[in-house]
Ligand SMILES: Cc1ncc(C[n+]2csc(CCOP(=O)(O)OP(=O)(O)O)c2C)c(N)n1
């Protein structure tokens with residue numbers, strides 16, 4: 240099953256490699272991993288999307304917790320949370336028909352065109368991973384020049400929060 | 404007090420109570436060695452290879468319970484130490500390894516003797532640090548000792564760039580008596596309700612079994628374990644790592660379990676209805692095939708490391724906590740509850756176990772003119788009165804030592820269980836001897852293993868570390884040969900130890916005493932002689948039966964009740980069956 244695990248880690252060189260190293264050393268899947276500092280400069284917030292049986296997920300959270308750099312951790316999967324991913328897509332946009340089509344499709348997905356040339360559009364789109372997948376599918380494959388995805392991030396709904 | 408980085412390291416070690424460190428100098432640690440040379444509180448042992456340093460520090464730690472400390476240079480110094488670090492990591496041994504690093508401003512430039520020590524060691528340390536700022540040096544060292552020795556212990560590497568140790572840059576130093584790491588809280592106390600449930604379950608058992616490991620020794624919980632097991636009257640088995648925590652000669656101890664454990668211990672594991680596991684981790688050499696493991700048992704698992712619980716075997720009652728604290732709590736509960744063990748059921752259970760014990764599964768046949776490896780260990784046990792510190796290497800000799808030397812005290816049996824590192828035995832013995840100069844320390848080894856860290860014989864001479872090396876010389880990489888005999892139709896591939904050195908001459912060249920024995924008749928005298936020479940390092944080259952095998956054995960994919968017994972035992976059983984004495 241797919242799990243979304245959110246972590247607060249020490250903002251130190253090496254913390255990221257300890258975590259990614261754990262996944263490769265123990266053969267755990269990693270679908271995506273995002274990381275950036277928080278309002279507290281000593282902490283980074285990380286979201287890891289992984290898949291595995293209940294036993295494996297339990298091991299993943301225990302092993303992560305064991306790392307000295309991991310300050311706090313929560314598996315959001317069972318709870319009520321929001322998940323978003325951001326994507327940039329650069330597509331061919333030549334001639335009025337094609338340009339119109341790309342624009343219409345982007346409107347349907349509430350994507351934004353953030354850069355334009357005579358022959359290309361760059362589009363920004365935020366949403367669940369599924370939504371981003373759907374957008375890519377809807378776009379003619381041979382129109383796509385480049386795709387950049389951030390990987391998912393998550394946050395708990397309501398008043399609950401993963402803080403110190 | 405204003406000190407340079409190098410002086411801070413030495414002063415800190417003193418303040419931390421470190422008496423001995425094992426190391427090897429080089430460019431990146433020159434400043435530190437200069438500071439070492441100017442004092443006498445911290446004694447430095449110069450090994451002959453950095454692997455020897457990490458193993459010696461490890462042996463020291465296992466025997467004393469104090470952290471072992473190493474100091475090595477950057478690059479090859481650090482990489483040479485890695486095998487010892489990984490060995491300590493797998494067996495949860497507290498080590499602090501200080502590695503020199505190239506100066507900060509050239510890190511990342513492929514400087515001379517640069518290796519990313521933090522990166523290289525990461526998968527086999529509990530934690531590691533790169534010191535980037537002199538003002539953080541003392542605090543980082545304190546953190547290293549704190550992390551290495553608390554919770555589930557383990558090795559910690561502190562990588563220190565050369566500029567941090569420069570003699571002319573001095574800063575105020577104060578010993579950081581206490582550190583706090585916000586993300587690290589190692590003090591787990593077993594949950595009282597879980598402990599209560601566990602005690603209720605064990606008291607309701609009809610066929611209980613206690614199974615313990617290295618965690619008891621690490622947590623100094625032997626006394627509590629003894630009280631606990633004796634109160635209950637239950638049978639106990641211990642892992643290779645746990646031997647000595649409960650006395651090996653006590654009738655309640657039914658032998659080591661696992662791949663080469665006793666028949667009775669493995670059968671009892673298979674048939675028990677409640678399994679009480681404390682400070683062990685259900686390693687694959689213990690469980691056999693997990694799908695057939697303890698099919699009738701409800702399992703209580705006590706461990707300091709939450710990640711060890713339900714990793715390979717599901718625990719019905721998990722308890723996260725230190726062995727000592729949880730055992731004390733359990734003893735209190737046992738004493739205060741009205742519930743009692745079902746004594747009739749327990750007596751029946753012991754009767755069953757006694758019939759298994761009649762198998763005498765370690766039995767072997769003595770032969771005229773040909774020393775059996777087992778009898779060499781039995782002789783060692785006799786001559787040392789069972790009171791020596793025994794280290795071992797890895798192979799058949801290691802299993803014989805575990806089977807035939809009955810350890811009555813913890814920290815006496817010192818071997819690489821988790822990583823199975825050939826080369827561990829001799830340097831580990833040096834570490835033990837340094838800590839306990841008045842005790843007998845012997846390294847049980849094989850002609851293959853001993854050659855992996857043989858160079859340390861030179862260190863033994865320099866520091867008067869008079870260990871006894873018991874070389875069970877079967878002219879084979881015996882354990883590998885055994886597997887090739889059993890599972891590869893005797894296709895012996897690269898296991899014959901051809902062109903062996905003349906060990907007696909070799910150790911004489913190192914300045915030690917070498918004794919060669921090849922007849923069982925001479926074994927006792929040779930062994931006695933070796934231990935009589937108190938102030939000499941003695942190498943006993945014992946020529947043993949080349950094709951002896953370690954029995955009994957659980958093969959891959961087999962369960963505890965599917966052990967292979969020795970041909971000797973099979974023949975004995977057949978004879979008994981014929982007479983109708985065995986059903
Ligand atoms: C460093 C290392 N390399 C390889 C092995 C694999 N191995 C395990 S036992 C063994 C044979 C050991 O031979 P010896 O020391 O002569 O002991 P014996 O089994 O003959 O008693 C080998 C090669 C190991 N455990 N460690």
Ligand SMILES: [Mg+2]
Nearest residue numbers: 849850879881
């Ligand atoms: Mg051998």
